[in-house]
Amino acid sequence: MIARLQRDFHLAMLSLVGIMVLVCVTPYAIYRYWDGSYLIAAVDSILVVSTLAAVAYAWLTGNTKAAGFFVACMFCAGVVIVVFGLGPVGLFWTYPFIVFIFFLVPPLRALLLLLLVLVTLLLLAALIPGKIFLDGFQLVSFVVTSAVTSFFSYVFAYRMLVQRRQLESMAAQDALTGAANRRQLDQALEFAAGSGRRSRHNEIAMLLFDLDFFKQINDSEGHQAGDAILVELVQLLQKHTRMSDQVYRFGGEEFVVLLEDITQEEALAVAEKLHAVIDKELRSSQRTVSASVGVAVLAPGESWEQWLARADAALYRAKAQGRNQVVMAEMGNPAASKEATPAPCS
Numbered sequence: 001m002i003a004r005l006q007r008d009f010h011l012a013m014l015s016l017v018g019i020m021v022l023v024c025v026t027p028y029a030i031y032r033y034w035d036g037s038y039l040i041a042a043v044d045s046i047l048v049v050s051t052l053a054a055v056a057y058a059w060l061t062g063n064t065k066a067a068g069f070f071v072a073c074m075f076c077a078g079v080v081i082v083v084f085g086l087g088p089v090g091l092f093w094t095y096p097f098i099v100f101i102f103f104l105v106p107p108l109r110a111l112l113l114l115l116l117v118l119v120t121l122l123l124l125a126a127l128i129p130g131k132i133f134l135d136g137f138q139l140v141s142f143v144v145t146s147a148v149t150s151f152f153s154y155v156f157a158y159r160m161l162v163q164r165r166q167l168e169s170m171a172a173q174d175a176l177t178g179a180a181n182r183r184q185l186d187q188a189l190e191f192a193a194g195s196g197r198r199s200r201h202n203e204i205a206m207l208l209f210d211l212d213f214f215k216q217i218n219d220s221e222g223h224q225a226g227d228a229i230l231v232e233l234v235q236l237l238q239k240h241t242r243m244s245d246q247v248y249r250f251g252g253e254e255f256v257v258l259l260e261d262i263t264q265e266e267a268l269a270v271a272e273k274l275h276a277v278i279d280k281e282l283r284s285s286q287r288t289v290s291a292s293v294g295v296a297v298l299a300p301g302e303s304w305e306q307w308l309a310r311a312d313a314a315l316y317r318a319k320a321q322g323r324n325q326v327v328m329a330e331m332g333n334p335a336a337s338k339e340a341t342p343a344p345c346s
């Protein structure tokens with residue numbers, strides 16, 4: 001549960017809002033019943049119950065966007081009813097509401113919802129003078145202070161959003177090549193081999209690429225030249241695979257491409273195509289660069305570690321057989337693999 005909260009920022013925010021609403025609004029609802037303000041008491045109760053229901057929905061389905069939007073809309077309606085019911089005293093509730101709506105929905109959407117609430121309150125004030133604002137000065141003060149609070153909340157929420165996206169991208173990407181990093185790969189392999197995917201009929205293939213004699217490029221042309229080759233390799237792999245296929249840096253000069261919805265024959269064909277593209281297009285200033293490739297299609301009931309071990313064993317055979325070739329792993333046996341592309345004679 002804690003791990004899920006740490007992983008899912010929106011769920012954590014929504015849960016926090018749920019707790020705050022439960023702790024802060026419930027006593028008011030009880031007080032209003034006791035006080036005889038049944039409309040406000042009912043509104044408070046509906047807000048508490050619907051917020052808790054939305055939080056439960058988010059936990060069960062993972063759909064935090066819909067849950068957040070629902071709670072935000074409920075609170076927009078709630079705050080209008082509370083202000084209308086309580087008059088000027090109810091205006092105090094708009095300020096925490098302004099801040100907390102930015103916890104629920106993206107900043108721009110929050111700002112638009114706040115604008116809608118403000119316009120609604122002003123329309124009601126125009127229709128029934130004296131009901132919400134005591135006088136014109138109070139109305140202007142409210143508009144200015146709520147606009148300032150909304151603006152600063154928006155700026156803060158927007159900065160948070162940008163920084164969070166930057167952090168997420170840094171945590172997911174390899175800094176040099178821009179490929180998805182090892183952590184992402186581990187998660188993708190775990191998901192692919194996990195129970196969530198096992199029930200599906202379509203297959204998933206792993207292509208494990210390792211550049212041949214890469215150390216020589218580093219040694220003779222420098223580390224920067226080696227880096228440029230790695231960047232170009234990832235660009236080639238991304239360019240010649242489908243949008244849905246993901247390229248990962250496994251480590252050093254090893255890369256993984258995961259291909260979804262694919263048969264063993266198709267995976268082999270893609271691996272050979274990519275191998276040929278690398279052979280033709282990847283070169284340093286002094287030499288052509290080749291790659292060895294191990295291919296493994298996930299076998300039914302196989303763990304991701306076994307799957308990776310088979311791809312690695314196939315790659316090992318490709319290297320042992322002379323490099324610059326594709327080797328397909330046999331199903332179910334890490335040690336067995338068959339050669340697909342013979343090493344060139346040159």
Ligand SMILES: Nc1nc2c(ncn2[C@@H]2O[C@H](COP(=O)(O)OP(=O)(O)OP(=O)(O)O)[C@@H](O)[C@H]2O)c(=O)[nH]1
Binds near residue numbers: 252253323
């Ligand atoms: N430029 C650069 N080199 C890297 C990076 N990561 C790993 N390497 C180098 O990759 C080289 C890998 O060398 P080896 O494991 O001997 O492999 P190889 O020379 O390609 O030989 P084979 O794989 O057996 O064909 C080492 O020299 C590493 O320093 C990187 O990010 N940038």
